[in-house]
Structure formats: structure tokens, C-alpha cells
Amino acid sequence: MSDALFGIHAQALSLGRARLDVLAANIANADTPHYQAKDIDFASALKAAAGGGETLATTNAQHLPLAGSGGTAPSEVWRLPLQPSADGNTVDMQVEQAQFAQASLRYQASLNFIDSRVRALMTAITGQS
Numbered sequence: 001m002s003d004a005l006f007g008i009h010a011q012a013l014s015l016g017r018a019r020l021d022v023l024a025a026n027i028a029n030a031d032t033p034h035y036q037a038k039d040i041d042f043a044s045a046l047k048a049a050a051g052g053g054e055t056l057a058t059t060n061a062q063h064l065p066l067a068g069s070g071g072t073a074p075s076e077v078w079r080l081p082l083q084p085s086a087d088g089n090t091v092d093m094q095v096e097q098a099q100f101a102q103a104s105l106r107y108q109a110s111l112n113f114i115d116s117r118v119r120a121l122m123t124a125i126t127g128q129s
Contacts, residue, residue, distance in 0.1 A: 006117060009110040011049040015042060016107035018074055023100045026079075026091050034088040037079040037096065042103070045074035 019040040029035040081090035 005121070006114050008046065008050055009113050012046060012110045013107065013114070015040070015045050015049060015074055016103060016110060019103050020100065020107060022076060023096055023103060026096045027093070027100065030089070030091045030093050030096070032089060035091060037081070037091045038076040039079045039099070040074050041077055042106075048074075 019042055022038050022040055026035075026037045026039075079090060079095075082092055082095065084090070
């Protein structure tokens with residue numbers, strides 16, 4: 001039912017929060033030796049969450065569920081370093097901060113859409129604005 005009300009924004013909020021968590025961990029570990037920066041491919045994860053990704057059918061009840069299906073966390077990918085550091089850390093603070101800001105804006109846009117949708121529904125239900 002939430003898909004009909006909120007469209008893709010319900011999945012976008014969940015994936016956006018997961019991506020913000022990953023980016024925050026990268027920023028928090030900027031000075032940790034040998035820490036490898038990670039990210040989530042938001043576009044691919046959102047496409048898969050919306051049902052537009054490639055799917056495999058289980059043909060037997062004894063098959064194990066697919067990784068990434070059934071509401072599990074999106075898979076993380078390693079971020080390729082633009083400039084390697086001497087201690088093996090691949091976090092580039094400028095890139096991480098820019099990605100975090102962009103992800104925050106997308107998250108806020110989805111929140112604003114859902115908020116306006118809920119307000120419109122409340123107006124329709126109560127007849128007041």
C-alpha cells in the first residue's frame with residue numbers, strides 16, 4: 001500500500017539512510033590506517049528495490065533466498081581512491097563530504113515529498129488545510 005501512496009520515495013528513504021551511514025563511517029575513519037572507503041551504488045540499489053533489477057526465480061522451496069532480496073541491506077562497494085595515502089587509507093575527505101552532502105539533499109527531497117503527500121491526505125480526510 002505504501003508504494004501506491006509514496007511511490008519510490010519509501011525505498012529511497014531506506015536506501016538513502018543506509019548510504020548516509022556508510023558515508024558517515026568513511027568520514028569517521030578518515031584517519032584510520034588501512035581503512036578502505038565504501039559506498040552504495042544508490043541508483044542500482046533503488047532500481048533493484050523497486051523491482052526493476054535482474055531477478056532470479058527460486059524453483060524449489062528449499063532454495064536459499066537471494067542476497068539483496070527480501071529487504072536485506074544493499075551491498076556495499078569499495079570506493080576507488082583518487083589519491084593513495086601512505087598509510088593505506090582510501091578515504092578522500094573532499095569526495096566523502098561532497099557525496100554526503102548530495103546524499104543528504106536527496107534524502108531531504110524524499111522526506112519533503114512524503115511530508116507533502118501526508119499533508120494532502122490529511123487535508124482530504126479532514127477537509128481542512
